[in-house]
Amino acid sequence: MSKLAHVGTSIFTVMSQLANEYGAINLSQGFPNFTVDERLTEILSKQAKENVHQYAPMAGFSPLLEKIAILTRQSYNRIVDPKAEVLVTAGATEGIFAAVQALVAAGKEVVILDPSYDCYETPILLCNAKPVHVSLHDDFTPNWEAINAAVNHNTRMLIINNPHNPTGKTWTAADFDRLEALAEANPHLIILSDEVYEYITFEKAHLSIHQRPKFWERSISVSSFGKSFHITGWKIGYVIAPEPLMREIKKVHQFLVFSVNSVAQATLSEYLDVVDLSALGKFYQQKRDFFRALMKNCPLELLPCEGTYFQVASYAGISEESDLDFSKRLLIDYGVATIPISAFYPDGKDLKLIRFCFAKDDSTLIEATKRLEKLR
Structure with missing residues (x-):
C-alpha cells in the first residue's frame, strides 16, 4: 500500500x-541555461585535485559553515554559531524535509500558504501529520485573517516562502509585524522560512526572518546555493536554526544523506571569498x-515580479481554457513550455x-517571445 498514493x-x-x-x-522548470561564473569552475577544477573526496563532516565542511555564518552576519546582521546552528544540506528540499520530519509529530498540523511549492506537503504526510492549506489573497499577499484562523493549539509549524515561488511576490515589514503577533499569541508555533531566492530581489530589498530577533529561537531558515549561483544540479543548500531545533534536524539529516558532496562544499567555501552576492539581484x-x-507585443498580461526568476502572466483576456490546457496548447502549438x-x-x-x-540566455528569451507574439 502506497504511503503517497496521491503523488504522481x-x-x-x-x-x-x-x-x-x-x-x-x-x-x-526553474533552472538557468547559461554558464556559471568561470571563477567557480576554476575553483572546482582546483579542488578536484585536492584531498577533499571523502566524507565531509555530517553538519558540513567546517570552513564552509564559517563562511555561511559570516554571510548571514553581513547580509542580515545576525550572528549564528557555525558549529551548532548551521547545517549544509543536499539542496533546499532536503533541508525542508529534514526539518519537518524532525520537528512535526504525528497528529500535529502544519499551515502551508498557497500557491505553494510541491515539496512542502510530502514530509508532513510522511509524519502522519496534517497539512492545512490557506490561500493567499489573489494578489498573492498573505491573508492574515485566514492564517490566524487556521493556527490553533495543535499547529506545530507555519511554512512561509519569501520571495515567493511561483509568483515573485515579496513580504513587507507589515507582514512580518503580523507574523510576530501571530507567533506571540501561539508560543508553540515554529516558523519554517523558505528563502531560497533571498538574493534575487529587485526594487525592494529582501526582508528575512533573520532580521527579526523575536524569531531566532523558534524559526528555521532554508537557503540555496543552487539558486544563488546558477548551479541547481549541485543540489546544495543550508539550514539555519537555533541549537535545540538544529540538534533534532541533524538527527534526521544524519540518516537521510549523512553528509553533502565534499568537493562542492570545499569549492563553495573558497568561492564565497570572491563572489559578490549583492550583484545577483541586479543581474x-x-x-x-x-x-x-520583449513581451510587450504579446497578448498576455504580465503581473508584477518583485523577486525570484519567475514571471507570472494572465491569459484571462484571450482564453477561457483551464491553465493546464492553455499551457499544453502554448507548448504544442507555439513551442513554449510554461507551468x-x-x-x-x-x-x-x-x-x-x-x-x-x-x-535563460538572451537568445532563448528572444526566440521564445517571438513565438509568443503569435499567440491568439
Whole structure:
C-alpha cells in the first residue's frame, strides 16, 4: 500500500518532458541555461585535485559553515554559531524535509500558504501529520485573517516562502509585524522560512526572518546555493536554526544523506571569498526587464515580479481554457513550455495564470517571445 498514493509525476517533469518531445523552448522548470561564473569552475577544477573526496563532516565542511555564518552576519546582521546552528544540506528540499520530519509529530498540523511549492506537503504526510492549506489573497499577499484562523493549539509549524515561488511576490515589514503577533499569541508555533531566492530581489530589498530577533529561537531558515549561483544540479543548500531545533534536524539529516558532496562544499567555501552576492539581484533584474520588454507585443498580461526568476502572466483576456490546457496548447502549438499556476494549489484553483522562468540566455528569451507574439 502506497504511503503517497496521491503523488504522481510533478508538473515540472511533465512539462519538461513535453518540451523535449515537441522541441519547445523550456521556460517551465526553474533552472538557468547559461554558464556559471568561470571563477567557480576554476575553483572546482582546483579542488578536484585536492584531498577533499571523502566524507565531509555530517553538519558540513567546517570552513564552509564559517563562511555561511559570516554571510548571514553581513547580509542580515545576525550572528549564528557555525558549529551548532548551521547545517549544509543536499539542496533546499532536503533541508525542508529534514526539518519537518524532525520537528512535526504525528497528529500535529502544519499551515502551508498557497500557491505553494510541491515539496512542502510530502514530509508532513510522511509524519502522519496534517497539512492545512490557506490561500493567499489573489494578489498573492498573505491573508492574515485566514492564517490566524487556521493556527490553533495543535499547529506545530507555519511554512512561509519569501520571495515567493511561483509568483515573485515579496513580504513587507507589515507582514512580518503580523507574523510576530501571530507567533506571540501561539508560543508553540515554529516558523519554517523558505528563502531560497533571498538574493534575487529587485526594487525592494529582501526582508528575512533573520532580521527579526523575536524569531531566532523558534524559526528555521532554508537557503540555496543552487539558486544563488546558477548551479541547481549541485543540489546544495543550508539550514539555519537555533541549537535545540538544529540538534533534532541533524538527527534526521544524519540518516537521510549523512553528509553533502565534499568537493562542492570545499569549492563553495573558497568561492564565497570572491563572489559578490549583492550583484545577483541586479543581474536578474536585467533579465526580468529584458523579458518584460520583449513581451510587450504579446497578448498576455504580465503581473508584477518583485523577486525570484519567475514571471507570472494572465491569459484571462484571450482564453477561457483551464491553465493546464492553455499551457499544453502554448507548448504544442507555439513551442513554449510554461507551468500552470493551478499546479501550486492542492485543489487546482485556476486563476488563468501561467509561470515563465526567465533565467535563460538572451537568445532563448528572444526566440521564445517571438513565438509568443503569435499567440491568439
